[in-house]
Amino acid sequence: MNENTKNVMIIGGGIAGIQSSLDLGDMGYHVDLIEQEPCIGGRMAQLDKTLPTNDCSICILAPKLSDCFRHPNVKIHSLTQVQEISKNGRGFKVKLLKKARFVNEDSCINCGLCVEKCPMKVLDIFDMKMRKRKAIYIYYLQGVPAVMAIEKEKCLYLKNKNKEKKVCGFCSDVCEHDAIDFSQTDTNYTLESDAIIMASGSNQYDPTPLYTYGYKKFKNVITGLEYERMISASGPTEGHITRLSDNTHPKNIAFVQCVGSRDVNTNSYCSSICCTYSTKHAILSREHDEEMQSTIFYIDLRAGGKGFQKYIKRAKDEYGVKYVRGKIAEITIDENANPILHYEDLDTYEVKTKKVGFVILACAMIPTRNSGKLAKVLGVELDEFNFVKSSIDSPVNTNIPGIFACGSCLGPMDIPHSVINASGAAAKVSEYIRVQKGGNHG
Amino acid sequence: MDEIRIGVFVCHCGTNIAGFVDVASIEEYVKTLPHVVFTQRNLYTCSETGLLAIKNGIKENNLNRVIVAACTPRTHEPLFRGICSEMGLNPYFFEFVNIREQCSWVHQKEKEKATSKARDLVRMGVARAALLEPLEKFQIDVEPSTLIIGGGISGMSAASVLANQGFHVIIVEKDTELGGQLRNLHRLYPGDMDSQKMLSIREEILKNPKIEVHISSKIKNIDGYIGNFDITVLKGEKEIKFGVGTIIVATGTDVLKPKGLYNYDGKKVITQKELELLFKENQFNSKNIVMIQCVGSRNEERPYCSSICCMTAMKNARVIKEKNPDAEVFILNRDIYTSGTYQEEFYREARKMGVIFTRYNESKLPQVTEDSVIYYNESLKEDVEIKYDLVVLSTPLVTYHEESKKLSKMLKVPLDEFGFFLEAHVKLRPVDFSNDGIFVCGTCKWPANVPESISQGYAAASRVTRIISKDTFTVEGATAWIDQEKCIACEICLKKCPYKAITRDEEDRVIVRTVLCKCCGVCSTTCPEHAIDIRHYKDNQVESQITALLEEGEWIE
Numbered sequence: 001m002n003e004n005t006k007n008v009m010i011i012g013g014g015i016a017g018i019q020s021s022l023d024l025g026d027m028g029y030h031v032d033l034i035e036q037e038p039c040i041g042g043r044m045a046q047l048d049k050t051l052p053t054n055d056c057s058i059c060i061l062a063p064k065l066s067d068c069f070r071h072p073n074v075k076i077h078s079l080t081q082v083q084e085i086s087k088n089g090r091g092f093k094v095k096l097l098k099k100a101r102f103v104n105e106d107s108c109i110n111c112g113l114c115v116e117k118c119p120m121k122v123l124d125i126f127d128m129k130m131r132k133r134k135a136i137y138i139y140y141l142q143g144v145p146a147v148m149a150i151e152k153e154k155c156l157y158l159k160n161k162n163k164e165k166k167v168c169g170f171c172s173d174v175c176e177h178d179a180i181d182f183s184q185t186d187t188n189y190t191l192e193s194d195a196i197i198m199a200s201g202s203n204q205y206d207p208t209p210l211y212t213y214g215y216k217k218f219k220n221v222i223t224g225l226e227y228e229r230m231i232s233a234s235g236p237t238e239g240h241i242t243r244l245s246d247n248t249h250p251k252n253i254a255f256v257q258c259v260g261s262r263d264v265n266t267n268s269y270c271s272s273i274c275c276t277y278s279t280k281h282a283i284l285s286r287e288h289d290e291e292m293q294s295t296i297f298y299i300d301l302r303a304g305g306k307g308f309q310k311y312i313k314r315a316k317d318e319y320g321v322k323y324v325r326g327k328i329a330e331i332t333i334d335e336n337a338n339p340i341l342h343y344e345d346l347d348t349y350e351v352k353t354k355k356v357g358f359v360i361l362a363c364a365m366i367p368t369r370n371s372g373k374l375a376k377v378l379g380v381e382l383d384e385f386n387f388v389k390s391s392i393d394s395p396v397n398t399n400i401p402g403i404f405a406c407g408s409c410l411g412p413m414d415i416p417h418s419v420i421n422a423s424g425a426a427a428k429v430s431e432y433i434r435v436q437k438g439g440n441h442g
Numbered sequence: 443m444d445e446i447r448i449g450v451f452v453c454h455c456g457t458n459i460a461g462f463v464d465v466a467s468i469e470e471y472v473k474t475l476p477h478v479v480f481t482q483r484n485l486y487t488c489s490e491t492g493l494l495a496i497k498n499g500i501k502e503n504n505l506n507r508v509i510v511a512a513c514t515p516r517t518h519e520p521l522f523r524g525i526c527s528e529m530g531l532n533p534y535f536f537e538f539v540n541i542r543e544q545c546s547w548v549h550q551k552e553k554e555k556a557t558s559k560a561r562d563l564v565r566m567g568v569a570r571a572a573l574l575e576p577l578e579k580f581q582i583d584v585e586p587s588t589l590i591i592g593g594g595i596s597g598m599s600a601a602s603v604l605a606n607q608g609f610h611v612i613i614v615e616k617d618t619e620l621g622g623q624l625r626n627l628h629r630l631y632p633g634d635m636d637s638q639k640m641l642s643i644r645e646e647i648l649k650n651p652k653i654e655v656h657i658s659s660k661i662k663n664i665d666g667y668i669g670n671f672d673i674t675v676l677k678g679e680k681e682i683k684f685g686v687g688t689i690i691v692a693t694g695t696d697v698l699k700p701k702g703l704y705n706y707d708g709k710k711v712i713t714q715k716e717l718e719l720l721f722k723e724n725q726f727n728s729k730n731i732v733m734i735q736c737v738g739s740r741n742e743e744r745p746y747c748s749s750i751c752c753m754t755a756m757k758n759a760r761v762i763k764e765k766n767p768d769a770e771v772f773i774l775n776r777d778i779y780t781s782g783t784y785q786e787e788f789y790r791e792a793r794k795m796g797v798i799f800t801r802y803n804e805s806k807l808p809q810v811t812e813d814s815v816i817y818y819n820e821s822l823k824e825d826v827e828i829k830y831d832l833v834v835l836s837t838p839l840v841t842y843h844e845e846s847k848k849l850s851k852m853l854k855v856p857l858d859e860f861g862f863f864l865e866a867h868v869k870l871r872p873v874d875f876s877n878d879g880i881f882v883c884g885t886c887k888w889p890a891n892v893p894e895s896i897s898q899g900y901a902a903a904s905r906v907t908r909i910i911s912k913d914t915f916t917v918e919g920a921t922a923w924i925d926q927e928k929c930i931a932c933e934i935c936l937k938k939c940p941y942k943a944i945t946r947d948e949e950d951r952v953i954v955r956t957v958l959c960k961c962c963g964v965c966s967t968t969c970p971e972h973a974i975d976i977r978h979y980k981d982n983q984v985e986s987q988i989t990a991l992l993e994e995g996e997w998i999e
Contacts (some may be wrong), residue, residue: 015870026908050869056458059513060870062488063521069490070524110491141456146490233457262786272781300777304749306868306888309740347803349821385783392630393640395893396900411783416872417894423873424900427603430907434607 005030006433007192009094011082011374012199014042015415016407018064019422020197020429025073027430032191033068034077036370038101039143041065042201043408046126046140046225048232048239050415051280052311058142058234065144078105078145081370083188085378090402090432091194100184102150102158103136108179110138110146114171122154124236128226131236136171136180141234148179157182195402195429198380198388199422200371202408205260205267205364212330213259213361219244220339221331221359223259224277231284241288243358245337250292250357253285254341256328257298261364269385272412274362275302279312281360282321295322295354297343305414326352331359365412378403387411396425404428446572449480449505450564451496453487453512455542462546464557468511471561475568479503487512493525500529507571511539511564532576534919534978539567562991569990573983577919582957584669585687586910589614591661591849594622595892596884597692598643599899600906605652609910612654612686613647614661614675616845620644622694623885628718630892631757632784640892656682664689664852665942667957668879669915688879688906689853691863692899693846695885698738698837704810711810711833714754721761728769728832731762732815734808735775739838741804746860748838748889752779755836756788759797771797772828774808774817839889846886853880854941863887873901878917881905920978921959922966926951928973935965935974 008024010017013035021031033040044050047057068074077098084095120135127133135154138146152158156168161182172180204225207215215221220243222230229235230242243250255278261271275298282294301323303312315321325346332340339359344351367386375382381399383389388398388405396404406425407418450472454460465483472481480503484492487510499505508531510522515538523533541560549556586609590597593615601611613620621644627637647653656677663674671689675682697715700706708716714733720726733755739748752775759771778799780789793799801820802808808817810833819826841861850857855875856864863882866874873881883898884890890898909915922943924935931952936944943958944965954965966974975981 019870023904023908027904027911053868055869056455058486059455059458059488060517060867062486063517064870066488066490066493066521070528109494142486142489144490146494233461239457239461268786268790269783270781270786300779302777302779302781304747304779304781304889306862309746313745347820383783387783390893392633392635392893393896395897412781415869417897419870420872420894420901421897422901423904424897427900427904427907430904430911431603431606 006194007032008195008197008429008433009034009092009191009193010197010199012042012201012407012409013037013040013068013076014199014201014407014418015044015061015064016201016418016422017042017197017199018068019419020199020406020426021068021074022064022071023423023426024429025071027426029073029430029433031074032077032193033074034080034082034096036079036081037139038078038149039139039145040068040076040078041140041143044415045142047228048235049280049284051276052305052307054280054283062142065142069144076145079149082374082377088192091192092196092402093190093192094196095188095190098187098189100152100186101147102152102155102180102182102184103148104179104181105145105147107177108147109177110148111176113174113176114148114180117170117174119168119170120154120156122151127236128223128229130226130229150180194433195404196378197425197429198371198374198378198398198403198405198409199407199425200368200374200409202365202371202412203368205366207259207361207363210259210266213256213328214331214333214339215361218331218333218337218339220250220333220337220357221361223361223363224274224281225363227281227360231281231288239288241285241358243337249289251289252293252356253282253295253358253360254339254354254356255282255294255296255360255362256341257296257362258327259361259363260366262299267364267366267385269412270302271364272302273365273414276305276308276311276414278360278362279303279315279321283315283319286319286321293320293322295324295356297324297326297328297341299325299327305416365408367409371409380405385411396421396428402432444506446477446507447479447503447505448477448507448509448568448571449482449496449499449503450478450509450511450568451487451492451499452481452483452541452564453492453510454483454485455513456486459512459542459546462550462553462556463541463560464553467557468541468560468564472564472568475565477507477572478568480505488518488521493521496522496525497529500526500531506531507535507537507574509537509539509564509567509571511541511560511567513542514540534577535571535574537567537571537574539563562994565994566987566990569986570983573980573986574978575980577977579916579919580956581914581916582667582669584910584913584915585685586610587612587686588688588690588906588910589671589673589686590690590692592622592692592694592884592886593617593620593647593655593657594692594694594884594895595624595640595643596694596895596899597622597690598647599896600690600692600883600903601647601653602643602650603900603903604906605650607907608652609907610652610654612684613656614659615655615657616660618658620647620655620657623697624892626715626718628721629757629761631753632788661849661852667955668909668917671879687910688881690902690906691849691853691855691880691882691886692884692902693842693849693886695839695841695889698840700737700835700837703737704734704808704833704835706835710831711835713835713837714751714758717758717834721758726762726765729766730828730830731759731769731771731832731834732828732830733759733771733773733834733836734815735773735836736804737835737837740776744838744840744860746838746889747779749779750889750891751836751838753785753788753891755834756780756792756797758834760792760795763795763797767796772815773797773799774802774815775799776802776804839885841886853877855880855882873898873905878915879909917957918961920961920976921956922954922961922963923975923977924952924954925973925975928971930971930973932970934968934970938964938968940964
């Protein structure tokens, strides 16, 4: 690395962090991309299709993952978290913690022999806990870096490491590349960076506290992200729409909007993306089954993005999706575990019920707890909803000079918006650094 | 010539392909084809695991041609070509066969036909691969400067970021001053920032020695290519010519004038924009105000949602309520669009302040009479009459259609059905055009509010910086090539080329300016002397595919 090369740290390897990394890497900056999971990709990697084009999500993301991985100026730090930060002139010193992977990243070829032998089954977080994986695993099939990781808390060998007799260790025995390294430990290291971008993303609201919807109580009531994994070909049911109560295939699905959003008791804001992603779900459901009947229950239909109104028209005209204005008051079930929705139809002002085979709750996008912790470490101010606070005249700046933000840590937003302000944050970083250098370009 | 050794990688794409095409049989079939020395199936060829498999395949089998039978070159060709380069193989020895879009996706209900078509396509790919020739990409110099067309908030944001980094920026603005639509606004939501405060960026722009501003100016002509565009600007009568490396389109939008709608007269029935002007000039004194949303949008003619009008109406309703809490403000709407965090809060506050939101149905539009608005209230199931002294119509942002059309022709970039500029990829390349070196931001590509327009300006600046922070840019090696022995200089190709890539050189020969060539093939097909070859799509390469298809193909009705 040239000693004049400037360093940028990007925290979060979702689509926003990836886009910032690629832009800055192309500009000639050295980028340290920090990702707490074993692989980059973020939420977009979990999605089946993207709207309004219904492009396969991972198919358009995968080239970006590879670009990031092979970019000469981008270094991916997986399983890594920010611990501490201090000022260093106009830049920063950042102390990082890299969790042990117990797999050597340079030798693992992701052949999967170890996975076959591993006896420990663990709920797969990437698949929204809808299936089990092994204690040694690849985070997701197309994940980058494409190497295994061992979940320390679940690994038989590591749990019994201090016992006299060796327990398990089959993965190590079977690995032809000597990639398993049980001696790895968590490590601390410090990096210097001239600017930072926070791209720590968002979570899905857990609707369990909204007990009237019966999530977790009724098996046939699931969340939007769970459904996303379900309809994904690489997901837990290999793309088959399956009721969790009896493994049958529903013919009638209800999509409930504003679950945990536009609700002063949970999150008072609008989550922005749900009206259109439920429309996508309804369209895809019909593509999976020609006879599928979908109904979307909403308060206001919010579809302002490019091509979104057309998408909704397509859903109505070509896919027979029904839109009903009305907030669901309660969900009950019948003796066959069919959900029954109770609601007021706001077009006719009548109280009605509707029985369906399956219910998908369009849950709010919420800030991640880790974003909150990270903001605290960085000294970044949050808004009243715990998203990173920005202002209308500087939409990607934080309160700390030299620290910028992009993607859904700034608030609920879709992929194009995340990509736009990811590039925007990259521009502001470059401006920050070059002005510092004197801004001379001949 | 070395022995031709073709490796074919058949992708499952999860179940995207494997769910409908019998990929195992494809692999078996490929093995029987000439020159194929290696085949493999991968769950996802584009994953790092799949890429490693290609690398090992090349290394272990001495492959000199690589075929991936998978998805679309639009998203994945650069990746696979890059892998070939990494392994020391000329990237033009890579051949893509699309068995997803062209087979599994379009023939989901006819698996046998999907498989048989995939067999045909792969056989054609193998035939072509054997005849591929190595090509070199080449480097062109890049002028480290940018032309920004349009001096609204988006264009100015881009200009400021670029100039602060030391790059030369030229803004061309058709109006007599910078500022765009921001000049017409009174306050900005949320926080009620005065739009004048944000407009102060204009002074920064004008003071910045790196930024050159041409007001009252129009683009007359654009020539050239990434790194070296030649621009002609018409400033009044005067023509100004200069060169730039990149271009940002930030031409903005107009607000629809609702002529003929709801008795619009600009006095008692006005638009939101006109209302803000009344505020600015302290001319506002109405007490009974009815606002109507979606006027001229979300209808047959303009089926899009302009996304900013609900917030604009609320912002102005709040101003009215602050001035006079006793004023009655109704907002007749179809769906309230306040998506995002602070927007919903803004809506809640407006309701608290006493603004009345009531819904109308698109099948029964409200009627504006001399002194009242009549609309059908669905909960009461009857017509309701509201007396007014001012009706405010919320009209959408609409494109400067004629100007956009001209500009799109000059830049050779597309517009959508409404006249908005069409970006390269709605999801992942939201401020790029597919033409290299040209970018887009702000409302000329879709309705956006102020912070979104600023972000887009920054984003365009980032995409520009990637290019102009380097001295050179690498361009595609696959281009047209004219055989001077055969050329009779009839100039048919020169006239037909949609990219103006064919020209006369100093020796008066007809030649291809390779940097401009997009390899579309128009010249080659129109040449009466067969003097033009399209490199990478040479006649023998294409013919080999056709022959391969006809040799064994089964005709599918």
